[in-house]
Amino acid sequence: xxxxxxxxxxxxxxxxxxLLSLGLVGVFVAFVVxxxxxxxxxxxWTIHQPVPFSHEHHAGALQIDCxxxxxxxxxxxxxxxxxxxxxxxCHSQIWTGADMLEPVRQSLVQGEPLRWNRVSKLPDYVFxxxxxxxxxxxxxxxxxxxxxxxxxxxxxxxxxMSWCLDCHxxxxxxxxxxxxxxxxxxxYKGDRRELGEALMRRFHIGDGNLTHCYTCHR
Ligand code: HEC
Ligand code: HEC
Ligand code: HEC
Ligand code: HEC
Ligand code: HEC
Numbered sequence: 001x002x003x004x005x006x007x008x009x010x011x012x013x014x015x016x017x018x019l020l021s022l023g024l025v026g027v028f029v030a031f032v033v034x035x036x037x038x039x040x041x042x043x044x045w046t047i048h049q050p051v052p053f054s055h056e057h058h059a060g061a062l063q064i065d066c067x068x069x070x071x072x073x074x075x076x077x078x079x080x081x082x083x084x085x086x087x088x089x090c091h092s093q094i095w096t097g098a099d100m101l102e103p104v105r106q107s108l109v110q111g112e113p114l115r116w117n118r119v120s121k122l123p124d125y126v127f128x129x130x131x132x133x134x135x136x137x138x139x140x141x142x143x144x145x146x147x148x149x150x151x152x153x154x155x156x157x158x159x160x161m162s163w164c165l166d167c168h169x170x171x172x173x174x175x176x177x178x179x180x181x182x183x184x185x186x187x188y189k190g191d192r193r194e195l196g197e198a199l200m201r202r203f204h205i206g207d208g209n210l211t212h213c214y215t216c217h218r
Pocket of ligand 3: 066067070073077078079080081120121122123128130133134138139140141142143144159181182
């Protein structure tokens with residue numbers, strides 16, 4: 001029987017199909033890698049601020065407690081950013097002439113708050129509450145990392161839904177005594193799961209359904 005196509009046509013077709021499928025796999029892999037990369041989640045990047053405020057200096061070297069500046073963190077959904085007079089409680093006496101602090105002095109004179117750019121921000125359709133976490137013994141460092149080592153604030157964790165759920169499915173090994181929530185150097189010598197489970201029983205932590213959609217989307 002006469003051949004309609006030369007023998008080699010079959011080979012070319014196979015080769016074309018192979019390249020096409022490799023291409024599709026490549027696109028898929030690139031998509032997965034990109035959607036999880038720090039480029040999409042902003043993790044580990046710093047952003048421009050009106051004043052180059054350093055947590056490393058203030059919370060690290062000077063050991064100022066987080067709650068001195070983020071005073072709503074224990075009883076409100078939002079932690080709150082410090083008003084200008086909180087900065088001026090020290091900077092009306094130290095570093096008074098520094099250029100870097102000019103926007104702070106201007107803000108005080110003009111009665112306009114400093115406009116800090118947000119580093120970690122959830123979409124509006126997600127409900128979050130600082131007070132609930134802090135009172136359950138989830139340390140700031142679990143979600144914001146070693147803030148006391150950050151010259152400029154960075155997002156330490158991805159803040160995606162699966163990241164929230166990872167802890168909500170099994171919070172015990174990530175809990176600590178309430179007194180230690182703002183302590184960046186806190187470490188536990190014993191078994192953290194045992195400690196966490198004891199805390200959960202004592203304070204009835206996680207009695208509600210922490211993985212239910214309504215917990216975070218209401
Ligand atoms: C002297 C005041 C001061 C202290 C103390 C302080 N902060 Fe801050 N914090 C700020 C200011 C001002 C900003 C806004 C500028 C910036 O993002 O760096 C901020 C921003 C943040 C942000 C980023 C919020 C966002 O989404 O934009 C986090 C998280 C944070 N602080 C956590 C902490 C933790 C944890 C501690 C204690 C270890 C702490 N801070 C201690 C003043 C302070
Ligand atoms: C409890 C006192 C205190 C408070 C409150 C405070 N600072 Fe400072 N700040 C200092 C000291 C002390 C230094 C010098 C640190 C050094 O050089 O080691 C400093 C240094 C700075 C510097 C110079 C750069 C650096 O980090 O060394 C900037 C900018 C600054 N502070 C901004 C702020 C802002 C903005 C606020 C309010 C959100 C604030 N500070 C609140 C004590 C304070
Ligand atoms: C369970 C995780 C978690 C813990 C624990 C936590 N935070 Fe946050 N924090 C977040 C999330 C999520 C956001 C973004 C909230 C949003 O955009 O609605 C945020 C935002 C912030 C902000 C900026 C916006 C605001 O709420 O005013 C500051 C400041 C802050 N956190 C400080 C702290 C401090 C200080 C502690 C410890 C006392 C702490 N956080 C503990 C998850 C956490
Ligand atoms: C490191 C652990 C941890 C992470 C990360 C975490 N949570 Fe939680 N969350 C908890 C614990 C523990 C509780 C339970 C507190 C209780 O039962 O008293 C809780 C409770 C909550 C509640 C309150 C439920 C209620 O109705 O009382 C909300 C809302 C919530 N989390 C949202 C979030 C969101 C949104 C994220 C991610 C941005 C997140 N959480 C990340 C540990 C975590
Ligand atoms: C512990 C908190 C938490 C719980 C529980 C939760 N979500 Fe989410 N969800 C989030 C956060 C945080 C985001 C935003 C993620 C981001 O910005 O990347 C999100 C985003 C989403 C989105 C937007 C698309 C996306 O994936 O980014 C949908 C849809 C969604 N959630 C549906 C659900 C459903 C359905 C459930 C119940 C099975 C659920 N969520 C339970 C925290 C939660």
